[in-house]
Amino acid sequence: MNVIYASNDGYARHLGTSLYSLLDRNQLEETITIYLLSVGMSQENQSRLKQIAGYFDRSLKVIELGDLKERFPYEVDTGGFDITAMGRLFVGAVLPETVERALYLDCDTVVLGSLKKLWAADLGKCVLGAVMEPTIYPSVKEQIGLGPEDPYFNSGVLLIDVKAWRDQAVEKKLLDFYQSLGGRTFACDQDTLNGALKGRIKPLSPRYNFFTNYRYFHYRDLVKQSPAYEAVPETVFKRAKVHPAIIHFMGDERPWKAGNRNHYRMAYERYLEKTPWRGTPREKGQELYMAAYHLMDYATFLCPPVRRYISKKYGMKAVESRGK
Numbered sequence: 001m002n003v004i005y006a007s008n009d010g011y012a013r014h015l016g017t018s019l020y021s022l023l024d025r026n027q028l029e030e031t032i033t034i035y036l037l038s039v040g041m042s043q044e045n046q047s048r049l050k051q052i053a054g055y056f057d058r059s060l061k062v063i064e065l066g067d068l069k070e071r072f073p074y075e076v077d078t079g080g081f082d083i084t085a086m087g088r089l090f091v092g093a094v095l096p097e098t099v100e101r102a103l104y105l106d107c108d109t110v111v112l113g114s115l116k117k118l119w120a121a122d123l124g125k126c127v128l129g130a131v132m133e134p135t136i137y138p139s140v141k142e143q144i145g146l147g148p149e150d151p152y153f154n155s156g157v158l159l160i161d162v163k164a165w166r167d168q169a170v171e172k173k174l175l176d177f178y179q180s181l182g183g184r185t186f187a188c189d190q191d192t193l194n195g196a197l198k199g200r201i202k203p204l205s206p207r208y209n210f211f212t213n214y215r216y217f218h219y220r221d222l223v224k225q226s227p228a229y230e231a232v233p234e235t236v237f238k239r240a241k242v243h244p245a246i247i248h249f250m251g252d253e254r255p256w257k258a259g260n261r262n263h264y265r266m267a268y269e270r271y272l273e274k275t276p277w278r279g280t281p282r283e284k285g286q287e288l289y290m291a292a293y294h295l296m297d298y299a300t301f302l303c304p305p306v307r308r309y310i311s312k313k314y315g316m317k318a319v320e321s322r323g324k
């Protein structure tokens with residue numbers, strides 16, 4: 001199993017937490033090789049990550065990407081998101097030629113189960129496998145050429161056919177598509193993958209990338225927002241809530257922020273304490289916002305339109321403000 005992470009120093013401790021959980025929950029795998037796509041990560045943090053891999057007798061290889069902006073033949077604007085996320089677009093070029101399949105994980109994931117079945121999933125003629133994100137704004141889908149009936153996928157967990165990626169010049173297709181949008185989209189890498197690879201992404205079970213705030217969503221409301229989500233049986237969605245294999249802290253209710261009430265926060269905290277970053281205090285300053293966010297979670301469960309109204313009114317503004 002080949003697993004990819006992309007990170008700088010800012011997310012090193014979260015990567016360490018995810019890495020520990022991955023290796024702890026998949027000890028029966030014969031081989032696991034970790035590829036760290038580093039964007040200027042310090043030697044100290046790299047050494048800490050290698051220490052975790054070494055504890056499980058696994059190999060961690062560092063690939064330095066340098067200044068990612070120099071890899072684009074045009075100006076890019078990630079709209080407030082860290083440009084490190086764009087590193088996944090270059091997997092075909094930077095990974096060793098011997099790597100023909102890889103599993104990409106965002107740093108803000110925690111693995112809670114075996115990934116054996118995920119790794120063995122048949123992608124058919126698709127170059128990627130990913131989990132649908134039905135709550136994306138309709139305007140975002142429209143901007144990248146997707147219709148209301150088209151699925152939209154989250155890029156936090158990607159099962160990648162690296163050989164096909166190279167053979168079909170996917171990297172060029174991605175860069176050309178991103179350029180056609182002026183080098184800026186709502187969710188940079190994620191929008192680029194969805195737009196450029198429309199029809200070539202295979203849906204995966206939500207248990208392999210369960211967004212923690214989806215605990216409060218009703219299945220019928222998700223289908224209402226994106227009819228394509230009917231491809232996920234309701235029983236599968238409900239089972240993912242209770243027994244996720246990979247949880248993804250992709251909302252603002254992050255477990256490393258003081259005052260958060262994330263239902264799945266104990267998983268992150270438990271594995272953080274096993275890493276060299278143990279004892280790192282939670283980030284302060286957003287306690288009131290965390291309380292308000294958690295109230296919105298309950299409002300989502302009790303009255304879904306409330307969540308949609310808040311997201312529509314403030315969601316885009318919140319993202320845009322990250323770059324200011």
